[in-house]
Amino acid sequence: CDGCTGTGDVEMVRRARLIQPRMQPDAIPAINGPKGPLPWGQLTFAHTSDTHGWLMGHVKEENYGADWGDYVSFIRHMRYKARKLGVDFLVVDSGDLHDGAGLSDATAKLGGVNGEVSLPIFQNLDYDLLTIGNHELYVADVAFDVFENFAKFYRSRYLTSNVQIMDPKDGKFKYIGRTHKYFTTYFGVRIMAFGVLFDFTSNANNSKIIKAKDMVQQQWFLDAINTPEPVDLFLVLGHNSVRSSTSTFPVIREAIRKVRPDTPIQFFGGHSHTRDFKVYDNSSTALEPGRYCETVGWFAMSGIEAGTGKHKPAGVPTPSRPAVNGTTSYLSYARRYIDWNRLSFEYHSDNVRTFDTPRGESVTDEIWDERHRLNLTNLYGCAPQTYCLSCAPQTSELSIYPLVQKALSAVIVNEERKDIPRMVFVNTGGFRFDLLKGPFTYDDSFIVAPFTNAFQYIPNVPYAAAAKLLDLLNNGAPQKRDMDRKHRSFIPSSVDACPLDGAQFNSGLVKRKTIIRRQEIVTPGYVTKDDFGIDGDDTPHSAIPFFRTTNDIMAKGGFPTDGSTPETVDVVFYDFIRNYVLTALAKAGENYTTADVEYYMPPTFTSNDFLPEYAKRFWSKDC
Ligand SMILES: O=c1ccn([C@@H]2O[C@H](COP(=O)(O)O)[C@@H](O)[C@H]2O)c(=O)[nH]1
Ligand SMILES: [Zn+2]
Numbered sequence: 277c278d279g280c281t282g283t284g285d286v287e288m289v290r291r292a293r294l295i296q297p298r299m300q301p302d303a304i305p306a307i308n309g310p311k312g313p314l315p316w317g318q319l320t321f322a323h324t325s326d327t328h329g330w331l332m333g334h335v336k337e338e339n340y341g342a343d344w345g346d347y348v349s350f351i352r353h354m355r356y357k358a359r360k361l362g363v364d365f366l367v368v369d370s371g372d373l374h375d376g377a378g379l380s381d382a383t384a385k386l387g388g389v390n391g392e393v394s395l396p397i398f399q400n401l402d403y404d405l406l407t408i409g410n411h412e413l414y415v416a417d418v419a420f421d422v423f424e425n426f427a428k429f430y431r432s433r434y435l436t437s438n439v440q441i442m443d444p445k446d447g448k449f450k451y452i453g454r455t456h457k458y459f460t461t462y463f464g465v466r467i468m469a470f471g472v473l474f475d476f477t478s479n480a481n482n483s484k485i486i487k488a489k490d491m492v493q494q495q496w497f498l499d500a501i502n503t504p505e506p507v508d509l510f511l512v513l514g515h516n517s518v519r520s521s522t523s524t525f526p527v528i529r530e531a532i533r534k535v536r537p538d539t540p541i542q543f544f545g546g547h548s549h550t551r552d553f554k555v556y557d558n559s560s561t562a563l564e565p566g567r568y569c570e571t572v573g574w575f576a577m578s579g580i581e582a583g584t585g586k587h588k589p590a591g592v593p594t595p596s597r598p599a600v601n602g603t604t605s606y607l608s609y610a611r612r613y614i615d616w617n618r619l620s621f622e623y624h625s626d627n628v629r630t631f632d633t634p635r636g637e638s639v640t641d642e643i644w645d646e647r648h649r650l651n652l653t654n655l656y657g658c659a660p661q662t663y664c665l666s667c668a669p670q671t672s673e674l675s676i677y678p679l680v681q682k683a684l685s686a687v688i689v690n691e692e693r694k695d696i697p698r699m700v701f702v703n704t705g706g707f708r709f710d711l712l713k714g715p716f717t718y719d720d721s722f723i724v725a726p727f728t729n730a731f732q733y734i735p736n737v738p739y740a741a742a743a744k745l746l747d748l749l750n751n752g753a754p755q756k757r758d759m760d761r762k763h764r765s766f767i768p769s770s771v772d773a774c775p776l777d778g779a780q781f782n783s784g785l786v787k788r789k790t791i792i793r794r795q796e797i798v799t800p801g802y803v804t805k806d807d808f809g810i811d812g813d814d815t816p817h818s819a820i821p822f823f824r825t826t827n828d829i830m831a832k833g834g835f836p837t838d839g840s841t842p843e844t845v846d847v848v849f850y851d852f853i854r855n856y857v858l859t860a861l862a863k864a865g866e867n868y869t870t871a872d873v874e875y876y877m878p879p880t881f882t883s884n885d886f887l888p889e890y891a892k893r894f895w896s897k898d899c
């Protein structure tokens with residue numbers, strides 16, 4: 277696996293950057309590109325959410341292969357184009373910037389804070405509005421870093437209408453960002469904006485989330501929606517699914533509608549990792565732009581009776597339909613989901629002669645420097661096949677879960693208790709992305725399992741109760757966000773015939789600014805159906821199968837080889853699911869409390885470590 281590890285790799289990258297490799301035409305990766313120009317309206321938005329540290333882009337998937345520097349260049353071109361067209365263009369983000377890739381997560385392993393490298397890189401984008409995600413709030417240090425640095429950088433553009441943090445300087449709870457922002461766009465549309473996190477409860481102690489139903493009663497909110505200033509549009513940004521039953525957008529909408537029945541309300545959501553567009557009523561819709569730097573959500577609306585912006589800019593498609601089909605409205609809407617690759621970005625920038633802006637190039641360089649400084653390309657072993665999250669039933673050998681079970685059985689062993697049978701329970705929500713065939717690197721360890729959940733246990737649990745535990749957990753409260761049927765992971769359509777297999781594209785170990793060629797066949801990927809129908813995907817794809825998973829899975833170890841059942845077992849689990857395990861054990865007739873829980877593995881050995889350990893022990897290093 278030439279160039280897979282350490283310093284050799286750095287050298288290769290430096291050389292590659294000097295040469296700026298351009299592949300031979302027959303070696304140019306091929307994907308099918310955008311179906312046509314983007315719609316532009318009086319107000320046009322580019323929307324990201326749930327980037328989770330993927331600023332490097334998908335180095336093993338050309339389809340989503342642009343990096344943050346490319347996005348910075350893209351937005352620069354789009355801002356220029358908007359001015360030329362005479363329309364307002366706003367760039368917004370709905371949060372979840374941590375947990376999911378080495379660039380964000382490796383710094384915590386080095387004793388720093390998760391996000392200390394990735395957030396300053398992210399900040400190269402001149403967002404107009406942003407809001408906070410739950411992944412900014414699980415860990416106290418991360419929340420404080422967001423308060424101290426990120427929020428101060430974006431100032432009045434960072435909206436956290438219902439999220440506070442305890443300021444250690446005076447012990448008082450303060451809003452992390454601002455509660456709301458009233459502003460006028462370049463072309464004169466007057467907007468009142470909020471940033472609302474769903475009713476999240478697993479936050480660190482130094483933060484506080486005000487439930488939406490309480491927030492809408494607060495005086496500052498009532499003052500904001502009743503402001504004597506003219507409001508042409510309410511804009512609600514939120515780390516909040518646009519569709520699920522746990523979304524709090526309907527609460528906000530109702531509260532605004534009570535006092536402003538006719539003012540348009542536009543929502544920009546996140547959290548459920550889907551491409552989605554929801555129509556609430558004829559002047560209120562919501563966009564959600566997927567996850568992991570796979571999608572730029574694009575949204576255009578016209579018809580607001582305010583400002584001097586063009587409602588039908590010349591030479592481009594414009595929003596053409598009312599929110600509710602079959603009705604007439606003064607407002608018209610359009611949405612598109614753009615694949616996160618250079619082919620799309622360049623095409624929509626009208627194939628400008630030089631796509632890369634100086635800022636974009638320097639961001640790309642910084643990402644690559646950090647990638648190597650953090651040793652993200654270090655190799656653990658070569659995955660013999662692709663293991664997917666949802667492309668196959670979870671018991672199938674194509675799925676990641678049998679591999680996880682094998683790895684847990686082999687690696688999660690407490691030397692002092694190795695002869696005592698153990699049952700290890702982990703939540704499937706802890707696995708976040710497919711493990712692709714080929715080099716499994718330090719970066720991939722975060723991509724697949726980013727969380728640092730410790731392995732805890734209750735010793736000597738009667739086997740009769742432990743045996744019921746998995747069913748009880750899986751029939752109990754959901755342990756992950758609402759994953760509706762629309763959720764799609766980008767995975768190979770079949771492991772062996774995968775056109776974008778990890779191994780095929782130099783495994784992402786060398787920086788490439790390749791020319792990407794359009795192809796006639798359709799690559800597998802998102803096939804989105806939303807409230808506007810099936811024409812939202814900017815690049816048409818062939819569909820990928822999707823299978824739901826249970827809350828948890830279980831792996832066994834140390835059981836008698838003769839098939840007999842033990843009297844008692846050690847019940848091992850991630851600390852993240854401890855309360856669910858205690859509740860389920862109580863249902864099985866065994867009452868335990870947190871006082872009965874101990875560490876099974878050293879607390880420093882976490883959910884992020886066992887797959888690398890398995891790869892080191894059981895996979896070849898020769899990719
Ligand atoms: O320590 C953790 C933290 C989170 N999870 C899982 O992640 C989801 C939430 O992720 P979103 O990106 O906000 O949807 C949560 O429901 C858990 O399934 C975890 O496993 N461990
Ligand atoms: Zn997320």
Ligand SMILES: [Zn+2]
Nearest residue numbers: 372409410547
């Ligand atoms: Zn989230």
